[in-house]
Amino acid sequence: MRVDLLMEALPIMGTGYLGIFIVTGVIIGVVSLLTKLTGR
Amino acid sequence: MEVLIQNFSYITWQMLVMWAIGGVLIYLAIAKQMEPTLLLPMGFGAILVNLPVAVEGTGVQHVLGTLFSIGIEGAELFPLMLFIGIGAMIDFQPLLTNPKLMIFGAAAQFGIFFTLALASLLGYDLRDAASISIIGAADGPTSIFVATELGSKYLGAIMVAAYSYMALVPLIQPPIIKLCTTKAERKIKMQYKGKPVSKTTKILFPIIVTVIVGLVAPDAVALIGFLMFGNLIRECGVMQSISETAQNALANLVTIFLGITIASQMKAADFLQVDTLIIIGLGLVAFIFDTFGGIMVAKVMNLFSKEKINPMIGAAGISAFPMSARVVHKLGLEEDNQNFLLMHSIGVNVSGQIASVIAGGLILALVKAQIGG
Numbered sequence: 001m002r003v004d005l006l007m008e009a010l011p012i013m014g015t016g017y018l019g020i021f022i023v024t025g026v027i028i029g030v031v032s033l034l035t036k037l038t039g040r
Numbered sequence: 041m042e043v044l045i046q047n048f049s050y051i052t053w054q055m056l057v058m059w060a061i062g063g064v065l066i067y068l069a070i071a072k073q074m075e076p077t078l079l080l081p082m083g084f085g086a087i088l089v090n091l092p093v094a095v096e097g098t099g100v101q102h103v104l105g106t107l108f109s110i111g112i113e114g115a116e117l118f119p120l121m122l123f124i125g126i127g128a129m130i131d132f133q134p135l136l137t138n139p140k141l142m143i144f145g146a147a148a149q150f151g152i153f154f155t156l157a158l159a160s161l162l163g164y165d166l167r168d169a170a171s172i173s174i175i176g177a178a179d180g181p182t183s184i185f186v187a188t189e190l191g192s193k194y195l196g197a198i199m200v201a202a203y204s205y206m207a208l209v210p211l212i213q214p215p216i217i218k219l220c221t222t223k224a225e226r227k228i229k230m231q232y233k234g235k236p237v238s239k240t241t242k243i244l245f246p247i248i249v250t251v252i253v254g255l256v257a258p259d260a261v262a263l264i265g266f267l268m269f270g271n272l273i274r275e276c277g278v279m280q281s282i283s284e285t286a287q288n289a290l291a292n293l294v295t296i297f298l299g300i301t302i303a304s305q306m307k308a309a310d311f312l313q314v315d316t317l318i319i320i321g322l323g324l325v326a327f328i329f330d331t332f333g334g335i336m337v338a339k340v341m342n343l344f345s346k347e348k349i350n351p352m353i354g355a356a357g358i359s360a361f362p363m364s365a366r367v368v369h370k371l372g373l374e375e376d377n378q379n380f381l382l383m384h385s386i387g388v389n390v391s392g393q394i395a396s397v398i399a400g401g402l403i404l405a406l407v408k409a410q411i412g413g
Contacts, residue, residue, distance in 0.1 A: 001161055002161060002162070005164070005165065009160035009166060012156065012166075012170070012403070015406055016153055016399065016402045017149065017153045020402060021146050023146075023256050023257070024143060024395060026252055027139075027142060027249055027252055028139045031248070034245070035241055038241045038244075039238060
């Protein structure tokens, strides 16, 4: 068991998973706006 | 006469094992129809590269090695070209009708990050742990792209695990879904509000997603760019024959070469190692926790939402398109023959396709930043 390597990976785990939600949130926002604008 | 039989003396037991593995892959492809387009060339290729040669790296090994250098190792051409075909096949309408479904695509990437931590704990360095974890993207081209970019020495095992598990989604997911949900939850019906989506939205969507992902995760821009280029060809409405070519001829052609090129990495000496078994095990962990992540986020959303979500659709966020959407739909019908979840699960499934590419890009960016690559 390499706890030192785990400690190295944990920030990537946190930032990466959070990052996906942030990017996805931006895409959801833009697509919702786009749908509203083009649906008029 | 001696010339005819001298090759028999080069046969090792490891080669025989690889022939057997090749045979199993061919059997699964033909008899069980599991991803035959990939498992069949991979199985045949596994036998091909494990035939004895007088000098290593010559003959068919040289031919497949050259295909590997050009199509995968050099500029990841095969996975990228395949993405044009996949992009042309995907209809984002169910997602554009209800963009919130993308949350589940994001949630179902949890297995990638869980496996990254687990692989690190097991002693794999960051490059290899990240490459192994991306099996959880449930997306062959992304797995190949990330593992190649990070220069992982386990590329062969990663490719085999990624494609094998994608084929096994109908076997892997149902028990996990049933374990994570109650019968009552699986019976939740969801109304599909099939709102029309304008052509402008459909055309702008691939362009906007490319720009957003390109800005946040530039390392994934080739992947997302080729996927979305394929989708733009489909949606623009003026490239019908090219769209059909991308969906059929291009995708089929690249798949043939991709499968047999992957097999070039299945030489006995490299493949028959304990690490291969561990990687295949970690790949399974990634798929299980992807499914778990998607379902759990759906359950959390149900705590705050008036309109209940069937948590099973969260499991479709694992990108293995369209297998996981079909699995969820089938499980819904098993519980209640009037519970039609297909449109919702397809929407989640295509969002998983995008989210897995974003995950790949973020993993590349974060790992490179940490190791200074």
